[in-house]
Amino acid sequence: MIKPKPLQKGDTVAVIAPASPPNQHNLKKGIEYLREIGLNVVTGAHLYKKNGYLAGTDEQRAADIHAMFANKEVKAIICACGGYGTARLASQLNYDLIKRNPKVFWGYSDITFLHTAIHQRTGLVTFHGPMLSSDLGKEDVHIETKQAFYQLFSHRSLCYTDQISPLDTICEGEATGQLIGGNLTLLVSTLGTPFELDTKNRILFIEDIDEEPYEIDRMMTQLYMANKLQDAAGIIIGDFHNCYPKKRKESLSLEEALTSYLTSLKKPVMRGFRIGHCSPQTAVAIGSYATMSTYERMVEFESGITLPKDKVER
Known part of the structure; x- marks a missing residue:
């Protein structure tokens, strides 16, 4: 497991679009929020490209990912x-x-495929959390959704209980x-590919949007x-x-x-759990440890951020 370093005010973060083209108005507002919390923002060379339902060609979108991971000044990729x-x-x-x-890599929804591939190929802990155009840039964005980014500045675990949202036990x-x-x-969609999801002895979380029950049934069956x-x-x-009929x-x-x-x-x-296409939205670290207890109606999500060297746990 490789955890990225915490962010500090003044750090540079990169914004890329590895899937579909973002809403430009919402994207601008989302970038403004990153600046409000003290971060410098750079954008991928192909952020504003369009190729049908894609934000540029495959080569262009992959190039932005490579460029931002290679850039030593960039501490996070959003x-x-x-x-x-x-x-x-x-x-x-x-x-x-x-x-x-290794650095922060943040997103969700279609970004799930990259989370799975990156973590399984590298061991890097990545973050499933709200994005700029689809969440932070909206007029009605919830304050708790915005605060999800604060976890990138410190090594804090999240104890998720009924006090955050009502939890139901199935087993x-x-x-x-x-x-x-x-x-x-x-x-x-990873099944049968070189990036097939590995759930062995892991805590699996799932979410989705706009799928009918029969489609959910088909995927759960698979x-x-x-x-x-x-x-x-x-x-x-x-x-x-x-997700209704x-x-x-x-x-x-x-x-x-x-x-x-x-x-x-x-x-x-x-x-x-308020994880997924919801408001407010909770962010969690993929690849970090989680402990769940139905008896205590609780899940503790370990921080995805490494401790500073001068605060190493003993």
Whole structure:
């Protein structure tokens, strides 16, 4: 496991668009917020490119990732938005370059494929959190969503309890393991590829948006048949925004689609976490450790930031 160093006021962070083109108005406001909290901002050379539903060609988007990991002045890389396209980049990335230059990498949704690939190829802890165009730049952005970025400035764990949001237990138990996961659709798309999701002895978290229950059912079935649910030490269910029946009059409920394969796993499974396409949104560190207990109705997410050398734990 490699954890990036904490940010300090005055540090330079980079903004890139490795998936779809960002909303320009929202992006501008999101960048303004980064400056408000004391960060200098540089942008990828191809941030404003458009190629259909992609923010530039695969080569251009991969080049921005490489350039920002190689740039010694850049301490964090923040994704402007998700959408579609990161899976197209995974086989083009120089993972040795990324491993030699560990730093904060932040985003969610379609960025899930990059989180999975980067962590499994390099051991770098990355961050599943709100993005500039799709979250911070919106008029109604929640203050707690903005505050998610504060975790990058210090080595603090997050103890998630019912005081943050109501939590429901699907299966009782306790577990500890490295946190892995993200957007369900993207996680399923890794199966059968060189970047296939590894859930062995890990805490798996899932979230999604705009998928009907039958589509959620299909993806959960695929994870189950690939033994990804069985291999996990525990499972956390985040927000499934706007995932209700639309095309079909007769349907299972979202809860039934999600839990039909989970209730028999005999491992801790909890739902109700504000992780995903929700407001407010909680950010978590992928690859860092998490400890969950249904008896205490709690998950402790370890910090994804390394301790400064003068504060090494003994």
